[in-house]
Amino acid sequence: MxxxxxxxxxxxxxxxxxxxxxxxxxxxxxxxxxxxxxxxxxxxxxxxxxxxxxDGAVLWGRHPATVGINNILNLLAVYLFAASGMKTWITSKIRHPQLTGIKTWALAHILVNGDIPSFVLFGGLLAWAVVEVILINKQAKPEKSTGPFPVGKEIGAIVGAIVVFGLIAWAHYWFGYPAFG
Known part of the structure; x- marks a missing residue:
């Protein structure tokens, strides 16, 4: 550990x-x-x-419901990363889309993996993202995107997120951590 x-x-x-x-x-x-x-x-x-x-205690195991929620939250997390780089509509509503994506990703993994090593890994990264947001906000006001937000960019962010999420799911299978099972 x-x-x-x-x-x-x-x-x-x-x-x-x-x-x-x-x-x-x-x-x-x-x-x-x-x-x-x-x-x-x-x-x-x-x-x-x-x-x-x-190795550590397992407080709860994988369940089809938590796996489904995990996947939806992770797709959202990947979308927030894509949207951030493309300056889409959501970036005008969320101050830190990438760090929000990290927090979403970490919470999703804690939800589906109820073991102590997962709490350390994903909880630690969640804590880092929270601290990072606090420090950024103290130092400067982050700029939000302003329109116009072309539909093509929005579609590109969504399609890109789905493709990247698929690649991440494939990599999870390859490393022995099935994303859908």
Whole structure:
């Protein structure tokens, strides 16, 4: 479990570096980008390894209803990422669409995986996203998208989200974590 915890902490620290120590990050210039990227990649590797080897109590198991809700929430999370990059209508309503997507994704995974390693992984990433939103809001008001919002962009975000969600579901099967079963 310690490898998983270190991975979540490393991911969080790398992402929060800009918010917690903005002067230090600015002083480092482009070198900070490499350090953050290395921290993020190392965090992901440790999270994957740590999650696969972690063992802990199971408070509830998978159920067809939670699997269905999980999939709907994850499709929404992927859509929020796509919409954010395309500046669609939803980005004029949600202040932090990508971080909202992370929070949605994390909650969905906690719902469907009722075990302690999942609480550590997805709960840790949920906590990071909440802290990130709080720090961003304290430092600056995020800009919301303003119209017009072409229908083509909206359709593109929806279709893109469905395609990416399908690829993610396939990858889950490939790694031994069925997304629909």
């Amino acid at each position: 310690i490898v998983l915890i270190i991975g979540v902490l490393l991911w969080s620290a790398a992402h929060l570096f800009k918010r917690i120590a903005p002067a230090k990050r600015a002083d480092m210039g482009d070198a900070a980008k490499g350090m953050v990227a290395l921290g993020v990649v190392a965090g992901v590797v440790l999270m994957v390894i740590g999650y696969r080897m972690a």
